[in-house]
Amino acid sequence: MQKSNNINNNMLTGNIFKSMVLFAIPIFFSSVFQQLYNTVDTIIVGHTLGENALAAVGAATPVYSLLMGFALGIGNGVSIVTARSFGAKDADRIKSSVAASIFIGIAISIIITSISLLFLMPFLKIMNTPAEILDSAYGYALIIMLFTGVTFAYNMCSGILQAIGNNVMPLAFLIISSILNIFLDFFFILALNMGVQGAAAATIVSQTISVVLCILYIAKRVKMLVPSCRHFRYDQKLYGEMLTQGLSMAFMHCFVAAGSTILQAGINSLGSLVIAGHTAAGKLFMFGMLPFSAMISATSTFVSQNYGAKNIHRIRQGMKYSYLYNVAATALITLVFWIFAPKMIQIISGSREAVIIQNGSKFLRVVAPSYFILGLVNNTRSALQAIGSKILPIFSSIIELIGKILFMIIFIPKFQYDAVIFCEPIIWCFMAAELLVAFWTNPKIREKAQ
8 A cells, every 4th residue: 555655646735736737647648548549440440441431430439428428427426436535534435435336337337238239229320320331330339338347447447546646557557458459450450350340349358458457456556445345335325425426427428428429410411521521530639638638637636635625725726727727738739730630630531532631620720729618618517526516517518418409400401510610619618607607606615715
């Protein structure tokens, strides 16, 4: 346990911005390698299997994201309880929260896998997936969904390690599995001729390696996270807190994923070339989001730990620093996309089709300045979750869902892909307004502020 503490980042004392940045740096690199899972798949699929295969991956992504978002939301929510327990220095409750996380994770994984077997194909058809890519999209998504438990297990292990300030070891394990993923992509897709299903299989095998490494490390080096038999006893108050916290984040993720699924249905109606261009742009957009995602994770852990320790003033200062960070990161990413977007789209897609490159480039250049708004939304939303606010963050996701439905019905048929490009930045502005008011007027944050 002592050795593990040497790499834990203390977010309860010392320089606030330094603590948050030091915590965010390993998460950033971890996110880079995690994003490589999907992006390497996209590059290899686009270059070796062609544009229809790339479109199939893009069409499938929102469907399994809808289901997996629920599972991952549960995982992120329950880890918040672990972080609060760590901030309160309650060692027994830390272990009990880990035990409850294991039980909840197994139950949710079984439910998600069962749902995917029943409704995956109907979802793809409802989303207007073109007939020429329907079978490939189904095959890709099915493999991912059948092994939801693997993805959930990794995120749970990573989440509870981050909850106690240890974000270095999840990065190390992820680097190993990401490198393995690259080799497995070539092996499954080219050597075994598995097509897009090979890309999904490579991702699952690589994630399994991450899970095994995380579990072995926790068992041997982080004894504070290893529950004993008595910690698996049912505690109504603890399970109630973890389930309500987890379900709050799960429904939030679910509404976000549902909105993306609805938007993808509108994109699918525009044809395979538009789908391929948007898929390539989406992968690059996610890479651009990584610096913000790292700070979002740092903010969530920072607020959770300090809320458990009752450091309200420290929370307020930390949130202001996170907003300033978003401004700087937005400026940098916007500059990169404005200069290099066409070449980056071409590299990711493996295509020289004008429709793919032009649409993808336009998407990145228009959306890039809105990273600040999206970062602000996610930082504030995660902070609200960290202090136990469960309804207002969900309301922001409902705003997003309603906005995307309106764009799908009214604007995409009229303005085509231009409506897709402007859809999310406009919606994010409304979400930001709701969340800022909700957080800064929350009695838990205003108390002791004077």
